[in-house]
Amino acid sequence: MGGNKPVRETALKKIALRWIIAFAVMSLLPFFVPHGWLRVLIIANFLAIFAMSWDIMSGYTGYISFGHNFLLGISAYASVLLIHHFDVPLYLSMPIGVLIAAVGGVGFVLPTLRVRGPYFTLFTLGLFILFERIMITLGPITGGTRGLFGFPTVLKGAVPNFYLTLVLVFAVAFALWYLGQTDFGRVLNAIRLDEDVVENSGLDTTRFKLLSFLMSSIAAGIGAVFFIHYLGALCPRSVFAVFLLLNIIIASVIGGMGTIIGPFMGAYIITIILEGLRAVAPGPWRIATYAAIGLIIFILRPRGIFFEIQRLFRRRR
């Protein structure tokens, strides 16, 4: 939960050190794990970015979005379509993709900010399904269900890509975590607890929600364009799959909503579960087992693993 009070200067230094240690430990991984596993970790890093970007909006404010794929989708499609149809270079198409996510995210979400609770969630789910359908129907431009491939990737090889995603995921994690620790994050948390009270304290909740959406969109957009230019192929299933949405949500909820670090950890945990199950349960059974594990953890520990770890440490002191 990031403690009850905002982090003051002294604590900040200590925490910054922890971040550096975590980064250092993880950057040693390529020396110990086989290359096959590195590809798994790369995907885990992307998933972590998606989950954290979901968290800064839905986890913090309690406005549960089932439309995160919409943000991922528009930025990925924007970058790839620019390259495919207009020969825009990679270093331009990617930032434009992120920009599209920011504009699209805020633009489409603007009217929904008045809508609360289930209405909001369904609205976002609608947005996501809507765009999936449109992308499939616009076959001549988007490649339909088969999608597009053969566009450039940012880097080649498992090791360079691992380091690229590691830097990315830590940059996003630190930025979003820091935001969560400031009064900005506190207000988002308060919006989840009681939006009327926040408004009644002279704070413009609409503006806070908009800002959190903007940050969520930018982080999601960054993740998505790097993701798609890592895969080198884009089809509706790679960004619009319900399975991806569920991964994002399960990672966030079992890690702990509204903590940023929780979803980061959650992404790694579910990746390990999914890989571990590969040998035991084939095909759909693997996903069913994994989702069941996620559901059980969520029902028994709704505040997430990160919260439980924090509690454990606090008790010891």
Next chain:
Amino acid sequence: MIEEILIVGLATSALYLVIALGLVMVYSVGRVEDLSVGAYLMVAAYIYWFLAEGGPYLSLPKGAAIIITILIGSAISISVYRGFIRRLLDNPTAVFISTLIFSLIVENVLAGIFGEAPRSVHPLVYGSVTIGGITITLNIVIILAIAWAITIILITFISKSYIGRAIRAVSINPRGAMLVGIDPEKVRILTWGLCGALSAVAGISLATHTSISTGMWILPLILAFIIVMIGGLGSIGGAILSAHIIGFVGAFTMVMIDERLRGVFGLLLLLVILIFRRRGLFGRE
């Protein structure tokens, strides 16, 4: 063309209405949205197919298959409620998330047992009728009739019977209901069971109308929700009207534009309506 839109529109509207009514009832007594209704529907469709057309081992008469399927549908929805929704009633967000995850589990369990390929299901009744120069399959007429019969029975049940009044009492004020001797928990179990049964009927109907697949839970779920949202949560009259708006928009899209865009205009409509009326067309402030 117009005839087709008319009959497909009427039938799908009625089907979605049945699912939506289950949602409305569950919401009114539990104040949560159960996203598993798509899963209930899909399980029912597979169970019916397995019972009625499960190859050499099983080929029950259709009537028996339907009854068993409905009972199993209720049993599943009640188990989901007792299993975890009950523990999360004070947290609608958690119900949203957990029931969505549950749907994914169901999808993959079914894919594990029956495979991911879609399967076709025989219609409930064969043949067609011609009314005023329009030829329509008997199956769709039967579906339409069943859906409307259920809707009317349900509305009468809720307004007239003791159990129906208990449901309304709990939806208005659970504590007050308790004071007059109604156990809200029992009412909720009953309502969830009813919701499962309604979804099962819709699942069987959908199966015999088209086919079954492990992805079939998403679109009915979303459309039923759109109907409930547009109609305003907890309003049956609103649900009937919005079911027909969505049903006809969908039928029109399917017949006139593109099969794959089914649902898209319904979604667009929802987006537009929510922008202008944040509690739906009939929701109260």
Next chain:
Amino acid sequence: MKFKDFSEGGGNRKDMAKVIETRGISKRFGGITAVNSLDFHVEEKEIVGLIGPNGAGKTTVFNLIMGVLRQDSGDIIFNGTNINNYPTHKRVKIGIARTYQIPKPLKEWTIFENIRISMIPDGIKSIRRIGGREEDIRRIAKETGLTEYLEKYPDELPIGALRRLELARALANDPKLILIDEAFAGMTKEEIDVISELLKKKRKEGMSFIIIDHNLEALANIVDRVIVIHLGRKLAEGKLQEIIKKEDVKKAYLGE
């Protein structure tokens, strides 16, 4: 045109003294008229009691003043400015604060943080700056008798303390006018005295109050004037002692 500007622009001394003024505000819910062309005003450094039976529309009046609900017709003037189109947070920023009838603390936050939320800077500025100074929060806590609870969570507090937290949060907004919904319900005699003294002190510092309460005895000690509303209409206005003698007020209030 100039002439009109002069008369409506608030140059008039009588206008200046009015902190808030409603001009014929009405609000209907479906077929029920909750507030019916209500006119009233509150002057600077004045404590006004808003009384009436349950369902008279008192809380609706507060919701209209705060902009939580928008009136169907009529105007709300604060310090000479028409605030009809102001969203709630803007009304709070210009100096109107309110407390809730049923206390609404942020359950996962300590009392210290619950008071501090009113001091957090709005929008993007909240990222750079930590809002509120500790001494201000401690001063408000002391005034409202919450010092001992500062590090506790709302579910550890008695109801009277939660009411005082509502007041503390309102004070932390540094308002000119506070709307208090149920000031004394659930409070002991001592607590009522403490709060009454605090309100009088704040009035001396320049604040005004509108107070809803059913405890007429407690109100009598602090209010300058009361407004009685019944079925959304203003029934009577004036000194409390005189008002309660009136027949129609008695009838509405006591249901005689």
